[in-house]
Amino acid sequence: MKLRCAVLDDYQDVALSAADWSGVLDAVEVAPFHEHIAGEEAVAEAIGDCEIVVIMRERTPFPASLFARLPRLKLLVTTGMRNASVDLEAAAHHGVTVCGTGGASEPTTELTWALILGLARHVVPENTALRDGGPWQSTVGTDLHGRRLGLLGLGRIGTQVARVGRAFGMEVAAWSENLTAERAEAERVRPAGSKEELLETSDIVSVHLVLSDRTRGLLGAAELRRMRPTALLVNTSRAAIVDQAALAEALREGWIAGAGVDVFEREPLPPGDPFRSLPNLLATPHLGYVTRDNYERFYGDVVEDIRAYLDGAPIRRLSPPA
Numbered sequence: 001m002k003l004r005c006a007v008l009d010d011y012q013d014v015a016l017s018a019a020d021w022s023g024v025l026d027a028v029e030v031a032p033f034h035e036h037i038a039g040e041e042a043v044a045e046a047i048g049d050c051e052i053v054v055i056m057r058e059r060t061p062f063p064a065s066l067f068a069r070l071p072r073l074k075l076l077v078t079t080g081m082r083n084a085s086v087d088l089e090a091a092a093h094h095g096v097t098v099c100g101t102g103g104a105s106e107p108t109t110e111l112t113w114a115l116i117l118g119l120a121r122h123v124v125p126e127n128t129a130l131r132d133g134g135p136w137q138s139t140v141g142t143d144l145h146g147r148r149l150g151l152l153g154l155g156r157i158g159t160q161v162a163r164v165g166r167a168f169g170m171e172v173a174a175w176s177e178n179l180t181a182e183r184a185e186a187e188r189v190r191p192a193g194s195k196e197e198l199l200e201t202s203d204i205v206s207v208h209l210v211l212s213d214r215t216r217g218l219l220g221a222a223e224l225r226r227m228r229p230t231a232l233l234v235n236t237s238r239a240a241i242v243d244q245a246a247l248a249e250a251l252r253e254g255w256i257a258g259a260g261v262d263v264f265e266r267e268p269l270p271p272g273d274p275f276r277s278l279p280n281l282l283a284t285p286h287l288g289y290v291t292r293d294n295y296e297r298f299y300g301d302v303v304e305d306i307r308a309y310l311d312g313a314p315i316r317r318l319s320p321p322a
Helices: 040-047 064-068 088-094 108-121 123-132 158-165 181-186 195-201 223-224 244-253 291-309
Strands: 003-007 028-032 050-055 077-078 095-097 148-150 173-175 204-207 232-235 259-263 281-282
Touching: 040 064, 050 291, 064 088, 077 291, 088 095, 095 195, 095 291, 108 123, 108 158, 108 204, 108 232, 108 259, 108 281, 148 158, 148 195, 158 173, 173 195, 195 223, 244 259
Parallel strands: 003 028, 003 050, 050 077, 077 095, 148 173, 148 204, 204 232, 232 259, 259 281
Antiparallel strands: none
16 A cells, blocks of 8 residues: 655645656655645644655644644655754654755845845836836836945855845945854955944845844844835845844834845735735745746655655655754
8 A cells, every 4th residue: 555645835736747756656645735734733634644744845834743643654854954843853752754855045045136126126116007007117226236235144045145246246244143254255245243233334134044043033123223224124034033023113114115025924924914015025925945946856855755765765864953
């Protein structure tokens, strides 16, 4: 009898076409779910008969309480090699093997610049006006050349964003608790003396940090008030790094000129959520990693992970922190 494999949150109905699953179909019956299943009880009911579950990033969290509801589960595969929404200790306790996949950072870099450019040149309101017969030119764009781009984080994505910024003729600065002068110099980036200095002197601030206890709520009301009223904030990292209530107030009250956001504390964003209608907000539904090449990498590695598990030699295993 074949094992049951659920592929959750396949929103675009591409999981089966993005990879060649034939190498596991002799032993596995694959069932994609194209709609998000809200609520732990509903998730457990939908996949309770599955020995294998595939999840896309953090779309469906796997806390300890969910593992306890899934006694048949033996293998959980998450796209990417890090997933803060999976309780790895609980997985180990329940005898569930957790594996990850490779992935690319370029798609998130590209979306970051889509948001920056969309905000700076008012692309959405101008496009809407053109389509709806509104005014012909109603905004004045913000120049990037000669302005300062401030990066919170200079890891893989932050580094790529910095290189594009320099290509636009921007001065690039960066700050993080772990950033060294040597690292900044290697990328021709000015190391800011402090987070506060970066916020006060940058025309565009872009967030590229990993969510952790140190970075959760890193930008609150006090920090957002330090930004220039003409400045833009972009977050394609994790929503909780920026205090969401403070960001909403900053946009309503005009503390900053605008924000570009691809991540939210609750996803999918509920109807009527304030972030669907905030002024001066350019928002996308967590599209940073959603590209054809990246999906092919994700699901191709998912199939490899399942085959390796079936062969008794799991690969790309994720373990609880020591």
